[in-house]
Amino acid sequence: MSELEKFKLQLRQFAEERDWEQFHSPKNLSMALSVEVAEVVEHFQWLTEEQSKNLPNDKLEEVETELADTLIYLIRLADKLGIDLLAAAQSKIEVNERKYPVGKAKGNAKKYTELDK
Amino acid sequence: MSELEKFKLQLRQFAEERDWEQFHSPKNLSMALSVEVAEVVEHFQWLTEEQSKNLPNDKLEEVETELADTLIYLIRLADKLGIDLLAAAQSKIEVNERKYPVGKAKGNAKKYTELDK
Amino acid sequence: MSELEKFKLQLRQFAEERDWEQFHSPKNLSMALSVEVAEVVEHFQWLTEEQSKNLPNDKLEEVETELADTLIYLIRLADKLGIDLLAAAQSKIEVNERKYPVGKAKGNAKKYTELDK
Amino acid sequence: MSELEKFKLQLRQFAEERDWEQFHSPKNLSMALSVEVAEVVEHFQWLTEEQSKNLPNDKLEEVETELADTLIYLIRLADKLGIDLLAAAQSKIEVNERKYPVGKAKGNAKKYTELDK
Incomplete structure (x- = not known):
């Protein structure tokens, strides 16, 4: 289990022990x-x-x-939605690597602003 | 090296190869x-x-x-500031565990709203 | 001159008197x-x-x-960009009135979520 | 009635005619x-x-x-809470004028960052 996974479980336990899960709807966590x-x-x-x-x-x-x-809060929100945060980010970067090949994107602020689209 | 650390280095390389480090001031990254x-x-x-x-x-x-x-963007911002993100979050939770002992904090929304203060 | 216009000028003077205009770039004001x-x-x-x-x-x-x-801050930002805030909002609503005719949009959350697109 | 007041009523009618008031809780409007x-x-x-x-x-x-x-959205939110937006902003500036007298605050970024505290 990765360190991030372990930490996610620790945060989950932290909230459960305090009965705070009731406040942790995805809507509320996105606000926090x-x-x-x-x-x-x-x-x-x-x-x-x-x-x-x-x-x-x-x-x-x-x-x-x-x-x-x-x-x-980011880890909590992903946990409540059943999303594997690190895996999601890793596959997003693979997409970006194809989308912004080094040669074309170099130093290009305009392309850059579209990075996360 | 943790998976998060590895991913941080991958993101750093991604930005360097594209000459995007010039846009990645902490100010700009906080906006992104x-x-x-x-x-x-x-x-x-x-x-x-x-x-x-x-x-x-x-x-x-x-x-x-x-x-x-x-x-x-969170990993990138922490990287530019030389901050160990996961370690920072782990020690924050230790602080919170002392601040909100299970007995007192249970189901208490008011206390809760002070969680991240 | 509308009350909002008068207030805009008062805010402008407030910033000028304190030499704060130097901090009030549109970028910084959007952050504030x-x-x-x-x-x-x-x-x-x-x-x-x-x-x-x-x-x-x-x-x-x-x-x-x-x-x-x-x-x-909204008034300050519009002022620095030379935008007439109220006029802009008024013409946006005219657009929305054509875009969401009463009959079609009634109680429709889905349409709603597209209100400001 | 000020132009801003008139516009507030126009926005209220716009929402009512479309049965959108049901989505316009202060919580939701703060998110929007x-x-x-x-x-x-x-x-x-x-x-x-x-x-x-x-x-x-x-x-x-x-x-x-x-x-x-x-x-x-700012006008809608204030309206739902029964707040007179412009009056609130005007009295906030009066407070700030006493708090940051011209002589002391001049060009002072540090003081500045406390402007809205």
């Missing part, structure tokens, strides 16, 4: 996920791109916590 | 992450909680793709 | 807008739809403040 | 609002701040449509 991501965005909103690459340590730790929360 | 999550939310916005638990197969596949994109 | 909206969503994430219709007064006041912040 | 804002963000995610200030006309029109949708 979006709220956590916004807390990531909040740290970057007034920074230049350069500044965002060089966060001071205290800021970096705060962002780390928000990314952790984001992963937690 | 929020856009992907909104595409998840979009599927659930007019559904009841019950309906969100019983997606038809075609919808479920679409959500799977959006969750895949979300994980991809 | 999304962060404010997430603070609205945060209030509703664990509530049922019914509960969301019956907020206690203290909650309602908090949501009011977040909606105020959302409108402020 | 966040989805629309993400469609704004999507246009800016890979642009530099400078590029975001100089959108080509076709892009600008697309952003205009997304801002229109955002205003529409």
Whole structure:
């Protein structure tokens, strides 16, 4: 079992032990996920791109916590829907590799913006 | 090396080969992450909680793709910031386990809403 | 001049007097807008739809403040882009009225989900 | 009656005529609002701040449509909660004027990031 799978089970148990499964509908979890991501965005909103690459340590730790929360809700949501998250991401990248062959896509921002379509 | 670590390196190589690292500032990646999550939310916005638990197969596949994109940008963002995503999430859960002991937190929505604070 | 126009000018002056225009690129304002909206969503994430219709007064006041912040950034963003916000919304509704004639759209959730496409 | 008030009533009638009020719980509308804002963000995610200030006309029109949708859902949400949106924003700015006196706040990004707290 992969580490991510183990962590998924740990999160499931965490919610079950606290009777929190009742709040964890996919609808609600998608909202919680979006709220956590916004807390990531909040740290970057007034920074230049350069500044965002060089966060001071205290800021970096705060962002780390928000990314952790984001992963937690993402794993929970996938679990409730019976989706294998890592497998889904891996096959998405295989699709993208065919869709954006290295030669054509190189440094192309326009193509890029279509990456996740 | 964990599967998640391997996938992180694969994503890094994918971006490098296409010269896309130039677009991948943490600021930009946080925006892309929020856009992907909104595409998840979009599927659930007019559904009841019950309906969100019983997606038809075609919808479920679409959500799977959006969750895949979300994980991809989340891993990329953590990578650019030098953050170990899974380790961060694991230590966050340890904090939460102390903060919300099973007895006190059971079925408590109010406590719950403070879970990720 | 409409009240909304007057308020737009007041917000512009507010930013100019504080030398904050330098931070108000459309890119940054779109991020700030999304962060404010997430603070609205945060209030509703664990509530049922019914509960969301019956907020206690203290909650309602908090949501009011977040909606105020959302409108402020929305007006600022439109102003920086030279967009007449209300006129744009009014002509969007005219489009929707033709697109969703009353007879066909009545109570139709499926059509509905395509409202803003 | 202000133009915004009139438009609010027009949106209310639009929803009522189509029996769409049943989908317009505050919870659902907050989700729809966040989805629309993400469609704004999507246009800016890979642009530099400078590029975001100089959108080509076709892009600008697309952003205009997304801002229109955002205003529409924002007005609907405030209406369902009985909130006077413009009045709320106006009194928020009065608070901010006292909180960030011109002399102290001038060009201060740090203070700035606390603007909407």
